[in-house]
Amino acid sequence: MSGSSLDGLDVAFCELTQENNTWNAKILHAETYSYNNSLIELLTSASSLDGINLMKLHREFGIYIGKIVNHFMDNCPETPDYIASHGHTIFHQPDKGITFQAGDGAYIAAETGITTISDFRSLDVALGGQGAPLVPIGDDFLFNEYDYCLNLGGIANVSFKENHKRIAFDICPVNIVLNMLAKQAGKKYDKDGNIAKNGQLIVPLLNELNELSFYKKSAPKSLGREWVESDFLPILNKYNGPVEDKMHTVVQHIAEQISKVTKSGVRKELFLTGGGTHNKFLVQQIRHITNHILIIPEDEIVDFKEALIFALLGVLRFRRETNCLASVTGARRDSTGGIIHRV
Ligand SMILES: Nc1ncnc2c1ncn2[C@@H]1O[C@H](COP(=O)(O)OP(=O)(O)O)[C@@H](O)[C@H]1O
Ligand SMILES: [Mg+2]
Numbered sequence: 001m002s003g004s005s006l007d008g009l010d011v012a013f014c015e016l017t018q019e020n021n022t023w024n025a026k027i028l029h030a031e032t033y034s035y036n037n038s039l040i041e042l043l044t045s046a047s048s049l050d051g052i053n054l055m056k057l058h059r060e061f062g063i064y065i066g067k068i069v070n071h072f073m074d075n076c077p078e079t080p081d082y083i084a085s086h087g088h089t090i091f092h093q094p095d096k097g098i099t100f101q102a103g104d105g106a107y108i109a110a111e112t113g114i115t116t117i118s119d120f121r122s123l124d125v126a127l128g129g130q131g132a133p134l135v136p137i138g139d140d141f142l143f144n145e146y147d148y149c150l151n152l153g154g155i156a157n158v159s160f161k162e163n164h165k166r167i168a169f170d171i172c173p174v175n176i177v178l179n180m181l182a183k184q185a186g187k188k189y190d191k192d193g194n195i196a197k198n199g200q201l202i203v204p205l206l207n208e209l210n211e212l213s214f215y216k217k218s219a220p221k222s223l224g225r226e227w228v229e230s231d232f233l234p235i236l237n238k239y240n241g242p243v244e245d246k247m248h249t250v251v252q253h254i255a256e257q258i259s260k261v262t263k264s265g266v267r268k269e270l271f272l273t274g275g276g277t278h279n280k281f282l283v284q285q286i287r288h289i290t291n292h293i294l295i296i297p298e299d300e301i302v303d304f305k306e307a308l309i310f311a312l313l314g315v316l317r318f319r320r321e322t323n324c325l326a327s328v329t330g331a332r333r334d335s336t337g338g339i340i341h342r343v
Contacts, residue, residue, distance in 0.1 A: 001307040002088040002103070004154025004225055005175040005275060006043060007189070008034040009068055012307035013076045016315050023141040025312060029076055030304040033068050046090045046102060047226070054090070054102075061088065062104035066111025073112075083108055083116040084314025084338070086306075092132070092224030099131040109341035117314045117338040124324045129331025132222040133157050136168035136328045137316075138309030146295060147268035151306065152276025154179075155223050156254060158261055159328070168328040169219035172257040173228050174276045177236070177250055184243045193281025199248030205239045209253045215260070220330035255285035262290055271295045273305040313338065 001010040012030040087101030105118025121131035136159040139149040148160045154176035159168035182190045270292045316323035317338040
């Protein structure tokens with residue numbers, strides 16, 4: 001898994017079993033391989049590459065993932081049955097029928113000699129869906145005891161059950177923006193939220209961010225880097241305050257948007273995952289503003305829940321079972337997405 005925060009490639013060796021229609025999942029070994037600055041730069045600017053260079057990146061990033069998996073497997077108890085790879089999203093404009101994840105599965109399969117499933121989003125987009133989110137089916141199978149599953153990655157997303165139907169959507173940007181601001185302060189990310197904590201609220205900026213039209217749209221809806229660049233950053237860049245004030249304000253904005261979508265007022269259990277869960281100031285603000293009970297699992301689940309769920313999507317693909325829910329993507333029907341590169 002490679003998320004929009006661009007922190008690195010998450011690799012998890014997972015064991016999935018099914019008994020009496022209930023899935024059980026275990027992470028046996030997991031590691032994040034941080035991206036160096038040149039790879040971050042390449043992936044960030046990939047959307048402006050010309051056709052041939054984009055294809056080159058697709059291939060080279062596939063080989064890179066394959067090499068990392070080979071290295072990772074040195075520390076695994078056995079060879080996995082298959083690899084499920086999300087790749088890294090370069091374009092996500094489902095309203096135009098486009099979603100593209102770099103990291104060609106054919107090259108991962110060729111490099112590792114292991115059957116690889118990739119390109120999980122395209123079929124859903126072709127069926128008129130957002131191609132996202134894909135994780136909710138995993139929330140439903142593996143983490144269904146909580147009222148809300150909230151992932152604080154590059155972008156925050158939520159999933160929950162309403163009238164026996166799973167609903168899910170992207171809420172707002174989190175680390176994708178916080179990391180951009182951290183960079184202005186000379187850091188890769190704002191460790192524990194210490195920079196944001198020492199800032200002051202910029203009220204007009206907060207109000208303007210809260211007015212973004214995406215927040216008024218009803219689900220299904222999803223966000224990508226393109227939206228952050230075209231809609232979010234221009235507002236952020238209009239203000240000249242110190243970076244810690246902007247960060248503080250963005251954290252407040254995130255907590256307020258989460259509060260809005262989780263209908264605070266009635267106390268609920270919120271299951272928190274994603275790198276933003278380590279951001280102490282952000283979590284404190286979410287707790288304070290939503291007044292929900294925050295359930296934070298062990299670090300392995302916080303950091304690798306999405307990778308684990310992609311392993312599950314892979315096994316579902318193999319079994320030709322639904323791995324993508326039209327109820328959350330808005331597609332014409334449920335589907336079984338992913339291309340199998342069998343070696
Ligand atoms: N201790 C921490 N304090 C604050 N933020 C953190 C901490 N650890 C991780 N993060 C944030 O989490 C991000 C990674 O989150 P992740 O869930 O992997 O997102 P994505 O799915 O978009 O890759 C990092 O880039 C960083 O912004
Ligand atoms: Mg990540």
